[in-house]
Amino acid sequence: MHDGHHGALLDDLARRRGVVMLVGGPDTGKSTLARDLLAAVVAAGKTAAYVDADIDQTIVGPPTCTGLKFVRDESDLSSLSQPDQLHFVGAISPDGVVLQQVVATAALVDAARDRVDLVVVDTTSAIAGVAGQTLKYHKMELCRPDIVIGLERGAELEPVVGMLRRFFSAQVDTASVDPDVRPANPETRRAHRAKAFAAAFAEPLQRWRVRSTVFAPTLPEGLDLGRLDGVLVGLQDGSGACLGLGVLEHDEGVLRVVTNQGDGMRGLRLGSMRLDLATFDVHRVRLGEVMFGL
Numbered sequence: 001m002h003d004g005h006h007g008a009l010l011d012d013l014a015r016r017r018g019v020v021m022l023v024g025g026p027d028t029g030k031s032t033l034a035r036d037l038l039a040a041v042v043a044a045g046k047t048a049a050y051v052d053a054d055i056d057q058t059i060v061g062p063p064t065c066t067g068l069k070f071v072r073d074e075s076d077l078s079s080l081s082q083p084d085q086l087h088f089v090g091a092i093s094p095d096g097v098v099l100q101q102v103v104a105t106a107a108l109v110d111a112a113r114d115r116v117d118l119v120v121v122d123t124t125s126a127i128a129g130v131a132g133q134t135l136k137y138h139k140m141e142l143c144r145p146d147i148v149i150g151l152e153r154g155a156e157l158e159p160v161v162g163m164l165r166r167f168f169s170a171q172v173d174t175a176s177v178d179p180d181v182r183p184a185n186p187e188t189r190r191a192h193r194a195k196a197f198a199a200a201f202a203e204p205l206q207r208w209r210v211r212s213t214v215f216a217p218t219l220p221e222g223l224d225l226g227r228l229d230g231v232l233v234g235l236q237d238g239s240g241a242c243l244g245l246g247v248l249e250h251d252e253g254v255l256r257v258v259t260n261q262g263d264g265m266r267g268l269r270l271g272s273m274r275l276d277l278a279t280f281d282v283h284r285v286r287l288g289e290v291m292f293g294l
């Protein structure tokens with residue numbers, strides 16, 4: 001039995017099979033509920049998988065990637081940051097990368113579905129406006145959750161919940177936000193993100209020379225490679241999986257990728273940001289602008 005604000009909800013969800021998706025605005029307690037649910041599933045002697053689709057304030061793996069962690073026992077619960085699988089999105093907000101974000105989430109849900117009792121999907125806090133609603137609509141379409149739990153503060157979820165109920169057959173329930181939830185200020189978020197990037201770029205770092213033909217999307221002919229300096233990349237293994245992150249470095253006409261995950265890399269996916277490896281500050285870039293000056 002669980003007490004606390006969401007005790008009855010946790011007891012109910014932990015008994016289910018299938019895919020549960022948690023949605024809600026910033027600081028509504030999604031990740032805390034996800035963790036509590038994983039713990040409840042394990043305590044009940046069942047297995048779970050955590051799909052962390054938050055690409056900024058990540059729990060599984062580094063920012064800019066969705067992450068999958070199988071949770072079969074207590075030790076998995078205490079090592080959530082070490083992913084079983086990653087999928088590269090290349091930004092810390094879904095604006096402009098809705099396609100990548102939806103596919104990256106659905107790919108991990110598919111990898112986990114049917115291999116555990118319950119898949120728990122923790123989503124980004126984008127819920128409003130055309131971008132947030134489009135994201136949630138297509139996530140719903142591809143991830144096919146059995147149940148959606150909306151963590152609601154006031155009436156902010158009404159539009160998106162109404163939409164999901166109208167267009168999909170999954171059960172969509174709302175729960176109120178725990179009054180003890182403390183909003184994280186922007187500085188706390190920045191610090192959490194910087195720490196996660198620091199872990200992803202922990203020494204020993206290597207510098208691998210890269211040819212201009214290894215990129216997705218493909219580089220336009222005659223591109224000034226200097227424009228790629230500082231751009232974040234996802235290291236791909238050749239079977240669709242992301243091995244980890246890298247940052248491009250351009251020096252006297254030579255392009256290198258700085259990474260600690262270079263073994264087995266076959267190709268590099270270009271991200272939509274530059275990452276400063278000294279400060280872990282991020283700067284959004286538009287790839288079209290980088291590659292074509294558009």
Ligand SMILES: Nc1ncnc2c1ncn2[C@@H]1O[C@H](COP(=O)(O)OP(=O)(O)OP(=O)(O)O)[C@@H](O)[C@H]1O
Pocket residue numbers: 005024025026027028029030031032033054057125178180181182183184
């Ligand atoms: N039931 C609770 N009791 C006390 N504190 C809580 C509870 N749930 C969450 N918190 C705290 O509130 C803060 C925000 O919670 P959490 O990170 O789970 O929210 P979130 O919706 O995942 O936020 P984000 O928008 O960053 O993804 C955290 O510091 C967490 O420790």
Ligand SMILES: [Mg+2]
Pocket residue numbers: 030031032054057122
């Ligand atoms: Mg969260």
